[in-house]
Amino acid sequence: MTLRVDGHVRRGGFELRVDVAADPGEVVAVLGPNGAGKSTLLRVVAGLQPLDGGTVRVGSTVVDDIAGGVYLPPQRRRIGVVFQDHRLFAHLRVVDNVAFGPRSRGVGRSAARSTATDWLARLSLDELGRRYPRQLSGGQAQRVALARALACDPAVLLLDEPLAALDVQTRAEVQGELREHLGAFAGPTLLVTHDPIEALLLATRIVVLERGGVVQQGTPAEITGRPLTPYVARLVGMNLYEGTASAGVVAITGGGSLVAPAAPDGAVLAALRPSAITVHGAAPGPASARNRWRATVAALAPLGDRVRVTTVGELAATVDVTAAAVAELGLAPGREVWLSAKATDVSAYPAPSR
Numbered sequence: 001m002t003l004r005v006d007g008h009v010r011r012g013g014f015e016l017r018v019d020v021a022a023d024p025g026e027v028v029a030v031l032g033p034n035g036a037g038k039s040t041l042l043r044v045v046a047g048l049q050p051l052d053g054g055t056v057r058v059g060s061t062v063v064d065d066i067a068g069g070v071y072l073p074p075q076r077r078r079i080g081v082v083f084q085d086h087r088l089f090a091h092l093r094v095v096d097n098v099a100f101g102p103r104s105r106g107v108g109r110s111a112a113r114s115t116a117t118d119w120l121a122r123l124s125l126d127e128l129g130r131r132y133p134r135q136l137s138g139g140q141a142q143r144v145a146l147a148r149a150l151a152c153d154p155a156v157l158l159l160d161e162p163l164a165a166l167d168v169q170t171r172a173e174v175q176g177e178l179r180e181h182l183g184a185f186a187g188p189t190l191l192v193t194h195d196p197i198e199a200l201l202l203a204t205r206i207v208v209l210e211r212g213g214v215v216q217q218g219t220p221a222e223i224t225g226r227p228l229t230p231y232v233a234r235l236v237g238m239n240l241y242e243g244t245a246s247a248g249v250v251a252i253t254g255g256g257s258l259v260a261p262a263a264p265d266g267a268v269l270a271a272l273r274p275s276a277i278t279v280h281g282a283a284p285g286p287a288s289a290r291n292r293w294r295a296t297v298a299a300l301a302p303l304g305d306r307v308r309v310t311t312v313g314e315l316a317a318t319v320d321v322t323a324a325a326v327a328e329l330g331l332a333p334g335r336e337v338w339l340s341a342k343a344t345d346v347s348a349y350p351a352p353s354r
């Protein structure tokens with residue numbers, strides 16, 4: 001069953017206006033900065049927030065359509081939700097938490113328990129059945145929350161920052177398991193997250209929301225290869241410039257230019273990886289890369305085994321260098337440097353029409 005939200009809703013001064021779909025078996029990550037509307041979208045699908053106009057469909061069933069007088073409450077939508085804070089019932093044992101879903105859908109006590117036991121076993125949580133939520137670790141609680149969502153036999157799965165509250169080590173473990181379980185789920189999944197790595201690891205498609213609208217969607221490879229907004233570029237760690245291309249040269253809006261032989265003529269975006277830029281202490285010779293420009297170091301920050309250098313100037317850029325290079329070139333805030341990049345490392349593609 002395909003999930004489709006095509007509509008708009010106002011919350012105070014904010015408006016969400018989207019047309020988003022997720023097919024059976026797809027895991028669609030919804031990424032976006034604070035206040036972009038991610039939770040609002042999730043609330044709309046879950047049935048906690050009616051649309052002001054448009055429709056929400058699960059397969060051929062319309063679950064929200066104000067014009068048609070349809071609004072199904074959450075319990076009638078066949079939607080499983082996992083929140084950041086597991087929201088398990090503190091006074092119920094794990095097995096009864098998981099049985100709660102089927103119970104609330106009218107399944108008898110013993111059948112619901114047997115479904116719960118089955119799901120706990122599938123998620124390798126059998127030994128936890130008799131515990132209370134307070135006796136679980138954060139990672140265990142999130143696994144139980146997933147079991148509870150799946151035990152309802154949902155048509156759609158919604159995950160709202162499911163790993164955000166976990167420590168780094170636990171997050172990595174649960175991430176791996178989640179990937180497996182989402183892969184086995186036959187329906188569409190919407191995963192709201194701030195974390196681009198989580199989106200890249202878990203999602204088959206990524207939808208980026210900014211200011212209540214979809215600014216980009218595509219496979220993880222499409223998003224990382226061709227970021228369309230400064231936010232997406234930062235997320236995937238690319239330098240992004242707006243400009244106008246003609247005969248393989250991109251004149252950057254605001255000054256400067258980049259040679260990019262494959263650039264299509266017209267309004268383009270040019271993306272450049274931080275690791276594809278070289279820093280020089282003095283002007284590089286003519287035999288070096290075809291793109292060369294002056295810049296001033298603004299900041300340095302450690303990044304794994306590299307140092308991320310932020311530069312300002314006509315073409316502001318983030319550059320990743322080795323710690324040895326920092327020492328050799330005497331890089332420090334205020335230091336004037338030259339940067340260079342090969343023409344073939346500049347990826348230029350048509351800018352979206354705004």
Ligand SMILES: Nc1ncnc2c1ncn2[C@@H]1O[C@H](COP(=O)(O)OP(=O)(O)OP(=O)(O)O)[C@@H](O)[C@H]1O
Pocket residue numbers: 011012013014032033034035036037038039040041
């Ligand atoms: N209860 C509310 N009443 C009025 N406006 C609200 C309410 N909740 C949210 N909003 C508005 O809706 C906007 C979108 O909020 P939403 O929670 O959907 O964003 P988000 O992308 O999930 O953000 P975050 O990443 O911070 O959770 C907010 O900027 C806020 O202005």
